[in-house]
Structures are given as structure tokens and as C-alpha cells.
Amino acid sequence: MKKIFLAVIAVITLVACNKEGASDANVHITGDVKGLSQGKLYLQRIQDSTLVILDSIVINGDSKFESHIKLESPEMLYLSLDRGQTNSIDNSLLFFAEPGNIKIETTLKSFFAAAKITGSKNHDLWMKFDSINKHFNEENLVLIEKRLKNEMKPNPVTTDSIEQAYQKLLKRKYRYTAHFAVTNANKEIAPYLALSEIADINTPYLDTIQKSMTPEVAKSKYGKMLNKYVKERKALEVQK
Known part of the structure; x- marks a missing residue:
């Protein structure tokens, strides 16, 4: 990610x-x-x-x-x-x-x-996001531990179960992050989260975040980076 x-x-x-x-x-x-x-x-x-x-x-x-x-x-x-x-x-x-x-x-x-x-509204939002994101990270650590134990004595059923749980966790994290970014699209944390946490999410989600940004945020450092990144992603997808 x-x-x-x-x-x-x-x-x-x-x-x-x-x-x-x-x-x-x-x-x-x-x-x-x-x-x-x-x-x-x-x-x-x-x-x-x-x-x-x-x-x-x-x-x-x-x-x-x-x-x-x-x-x-x-x-x-x-x-x-x-x-x-x-x-x-x-x-x-x-x-x-x-x-x-x-x-x-x-x-x-x-x-x-x-x-x-x-003193920073963006930092307040970052802390709010991070408080939830920590739960996703903790759940991921549990799955990593299960995966390591399973590798010592492989069980196909357990392997599939762990992978399914991981994919569900990933979808929850991505959806939460995307929703948080869109909800706070008037702050620079929105493009920052898109780039730092869910850069490999499906392009339509990134496109939604990009289009939700206010003009001021779109002109910021991370806003410009997101605009460039989405443009490059779309260009690559057209080539495939």
C-alpha cells in the first residue's frame, strides 16, 4: 500500500x-x-x-x-x-x-x-484517521501471525481462510480511507491519504477523491501530486 x-x-x-x-x-x-x-x-x-x-x-x-x-x-x-x-x-x-x-x-x-x-486542523484530522487505522493495522498483524504459523505446517483450508480475511480487511481499510478523504476533501490531508495509504486502490476511487478536492487543496503540494498520479494511472490503463 x-x-x-x-x-x-x-x-x-x-x-x-x-x-x-x-x-x-x-x-x-x-x-x-x-x-x-x-x-x-x-x-x-x-x-x-x-x-x-x-x-x-x-x-x-x-x-x-x-x-x-x-x-x-x-x-x-x-x-x-x-x-x-x-x-x-x-x-x-x-x-x-x-x-x-x-x-x-x-x-x-x-x-x-x-x-x-x-494548532493544526490537518493534524487533528490525521490523528482522528490514525485512531481508526491502528485497528486495521492490529487486525493485519493478527493475520500475519496466523499466516506465519500456517507456513510451518501448511493447511490449504487455513491458507484460503487467511487470504479471504485479509482481502476483506483490505477492502474495509480502503473504503474507510477513501470515505475519510472525500469527507475531508477541503483539507490537504485528503490527497495525502490517497497517496500514502491507498495509492493502489482502483482508479475510480482516486478519481472521486481528486474531483472532491476544493480548488485550494487541488493547488497544494499533495493536491498537485494526486492530480499528476491519477493522470499517469489513467494513461497507463489506456495503454493496456
């Missing part, structure tokens, strides 16, 4: 810092990483198949931080924590940034899990 989206915009590579001038900024991020007395925070975006640093923030004694950047339209950003010598995997926050004031509160101990992000 996500492989197509990753192929489009996300072979992640770290590149040099490119700070935006504060006078040019339209996104104002303030936050607090409780328990962090020393380290570095990186604000990053995916651009041209690379992970680009928009801002780097040195933490030295004060756990509070701020960053001021310019975005042409709302998009998913990453706030990453450099803990120094600590090899924690809990080092990155994904959040939907948009022009305005955004507040990020979290802790050093649970950088990702304890994060609370306010």
Missing part, C-alpha cells in the same frame, strides 16, 4: 540544513521536550526523494524550543531528536504542519508516544 507513495516521494536521505528566514515564515512552531537538557532537534521535510532539514535547534539547558519556517501549503513534516549516544528508536515525530501557530509538547523518555500537537 505505502510502497507506491514511498517510491513517489520518499527514499529518505539526509542532506544539508536549509533554514528559512524568520521574516519569511508563516509557520510558527513552539514546543517543549520535558527532560531534555542537551541535544539537537531537526525539523525535516521530504523533498525530491530526500529528507531535507528545514531547521536545526540546539538544546542546551532549556527544554523549550521554537522554529519559524515558510510552507507554500500544509504538509507532513518530521521533528527528529538527536539523543547523542542513545540508540533509541523513539526519535521521530510525524506531524501535519500548516501556516499558523503550532505547539508540540512531548518528553525525552517517550518522544513519539507522549507527543501532543495542537
Whole structure:
């Protein structure tokens, strides 16, 4: 599901810092990483198949931080924590940034899990979507476990049963995601979900999401990407 989206915009590579001038900024991020007395925070975006640093923030004694950047339209950003010598995997926050004031509160101990992000309507919708999507992911993990156990002692009946359950789960997830995107087509999360979660869904569903977007969303980063992607999909289907 996500492989197509990753192929489009996300072979992640770290590149040099490119700070935006504060006078040019339209996104104002303030936050607090409780328990962090020393380290570095990186604000990053995916651009041209690379992970680009928009801002780097040195933490030295004060756990509070701020960053001021310019975005042409709302998009998913990453706030990453450099803990120094600590090899924690809990080092990155994904959040939907948009022009305005955004507040990020979290802790050093649970950088990702304890994060609370306010000030972005797109992020609020992302969290609402993610709360349901987690259930689909949990059901999928159960099926993966059953599939692995069945592979140790193959049973054709069980294999068919697992595959049928997986296909039903996939249809439920896709329909829910498509419905969520169409319902919220006035926000940039709509084309983002179409690309990141259901890029391989049948073209008519993507076409419906595309046509549901408001003019403003259609002109956004993800709106343009969805328009291009649907056009390419349709062209390929005509060739077959």
C-alpha cells in the first residue's frame, strides 16, 4: 500500500540544513521536550526523494524550543531528536504542519508516544484517521501471525481462510480511507491519504477523491501530486 507513495516521494536521505528566514515564515512552531537538557532537534521535510532539514535547534539547558519556517501549503513534516549516544528508536515525530501557530509538547523518555500537537486542523484530522487505522493495522498483524504459523505446517483450508480475511480487511481499510478523504476533501490531508495509504486502490476511487478536492487543496503540494498520479494511472490503463 505505502510502497507506491514511498517510491513517489520518499527514499529518505539526509542532506544539508536549509533554514528559512524568520521574516519569511508563516509557520510558527513552539514546543517543549520535558527532560531534555542537551541535544539537537531537526525539523525535516521530504523533498525530491530526500529528507531535507528545514531547521536545526540546539538544546542546551532549556527544554523549550521554537522554529519559524515558510510552507507554500500544509504538509507532513518530521521533528527528529538527536539523543547523542542513545540508540533509541523513539526519535521521530510525524506531524501535519500548516501556516499558523503550532505547539508540540512531548518528553525525552517517550518522544513519539507522549507527543501532543495542537494548532493544526490537518493534524487533528490525521490523528482522528490514525485512531481508526491502528485497528486495521492490529487486525493485519493478527493475520500475519496466523499466516506465519500456517507456513510451518501448511493447511490449504487455513491458507484460503487467511487470504479471504485479509482481502476483506483490505477492502474495509480502503473504503474507510477513501470515505475519510472525500469527507475531508477541503483539507490537504485528503490527497495525502490517497497517496500514502491507498495509492493502489482502483482508479475510480482516486478519481472521486481528486474531483472532491476544493480548488485550494487541488493547488497544494499533495493536491498537485494526486492530480499528476491519477493522470499517469489513467494513461497507463489506456495503454493496456
